Amino acid sequence: MNDTAIDEFIQAMGQLWHSEGRPRIAGQVLAYLIVAGEPRSLQQMCDALQISKGSASTNARLLEDTGALRRVRPLGARQDAWLAVPNPSLALLQTVTRRFRTSADAITRLAGAFPEGMAAAQGRVEDFADFYRRSADFMDEWAARVGQDCQAEPGESKTDGED
Amino acid sequence: MNDTAIDEFIQAMGQLWHSEGRPRIAGQVLAYLIVAGEPRSLQQMCDALQISKGSASTNARLLEDTGALRRVRPLGARQDAWLAVPNPSLALLQTVTRRFRTSADAITRLAGAFPEGMAAAQGRVEDFADFYRRSADFMDEWAARVGQDCQAEPGESKTDGED
DNA sequence: CAGTGCGTTCATTCCTGATTGAACGGAATC
DNA sequence: GATTCCGTTCAATCAGGAATGAACGCACTG
Structure with missing residues (x-):
């Protein structure tokens, strides 16, 4: 405070x-x-x-x-x-990624149940979901890259005991 | 309903x-x-x-x-x-990106004000912020790529007046 | 220049989820 | 086996923001 x-x-x-x-x-x-x-x-x-x-x-x-x-x-x-953990934001990003993918799957599933004659709407919704899915893939890629960097440079091992 | x-x-x-x-x-x-x-x-x-x-x-x-x-x-x-808009999720991703960058900047600024003798902690916090910043860069790249795709394939122009 | 239709604003209400704190259970210690 | 020390759980409380709807302002219409 x-x-x-x-x-x-x-x-x-x-x-x-x-x-x-x-x-x-x-x-x-x-x-x-x-x-x-x-x-x-x-x-x-x-x-x-x-x-x-x-x-x-x-x-x-x-x-x-x-x-x-x-x-x-x-x-x-x-x-x-x-x-x-050494790289906490990596874990957080992966959480976001997981959420994106979950959302994408849910939306795709719902789009699949759209009634006949709504093909165009269905397509738009599927595109929407796909974007999330592909973004998730992309972020996984990014996370993997950062994860490697993280192992490569082990970071500081010093500690400073405050509080 | x-x-x-x-x-x-x-x-x-x-x-x-x-x-x-x-x-x-x-x-x-x-x-x-x-x-x-x-x-x-x-x-x-x-x-x-x-x-x-x-x-x-x-x-x-x-x-x-x-x-x-x-x-x-x-x-x-x-x-x-x-x-x-044609690709709404693109706009949403950019919103996330913007938020990442804002957060990164705020955190970096605060880390800069850490007292002497907290160099290690400062480094960890800056790393944390950097991750967000670099992720934002990465997502911009991704958004730019998708934006191009979006122009390349104009999508369906059909409409279906439901509701 | 009254009347109408539309979008915005804002004070109020409502609702949900965060936070608390007391009660509980389990493990280790004496 | 009683006691103490933890961590977890859960019912109750609290806080904050979402949603409402009435009032407002503006522009067009007749």
Whole structure:
């Protein structure tokens, strides 16, 4: 809440996610962990972001599902620790891609059921769906390329334990 | 409301838009006009989708802003008519692209203000932003390619006056 | 210059999904 | 086996934006 640049980043990510129809807190959690660069516990998230334990848990798992976070139990286990994956935006892009493809399939299926005599409309709707599908293909290609780059340049291994 | 395949498509588009944090009605309007393939008046939208005049107006203009709809006054003017552009999804993709780029810029700017001694965190955040920026570039490229295709194959000019 | 038809605006209502916080369950510890 | 410490779940609350519809403004018509 001090409105440091870091807090602003975390808030901005919250807004960004919110504007895309996803939970604001998920964006904040991701931002927090990207900044941290190291595993953080649920409790640390709660303290740093001033959110409830339930929200932290729910949203961390949501991010885990999208592949942006990884959950680890460091050594001797006492509590979970959460860590942003090396290239979180890659995971997010893949989520978008998956959604595009799902939408495309759904629309294509519906278009297939259009009544006789609506061939032109059907064609337009199918074109619409195809665009999504082809975009998804294109994005997969892009993601694959970035994924390789990511392995090629392992990134920094330094850590800075703030907060 | 008859739950024909066409109505289902319109409803599905509404849900899709809703799930992406955009007004459900905007998705329905776009779907309706894609199916129609011809200009439709606000009144026709209201009747077909059972929405208020205000919603129809607001959401049609919203879609106009994104470039998915075009407003025309056919011959002698008595009321506006709305028309889905030939490749609406292209406009939508460009909207996404624009958003990516805006986000990237905002994040980069914030990262630039990170305090000394947070170089590693700063680097991670900048990488995050860069990914969005480069993805946006990539999508522009893709959009340009599709735009060309679109001009090359003018699509069907047939119409089918349903609703 | 009153009357009509159209689109926009805006205050209000409504609705949905995010967020909370208490209760629960399970594992580890003593 | 009691206790403590976690993480998860879920019912209740809250917040924010979508949708409405009445009022407004404007342009054309007679």
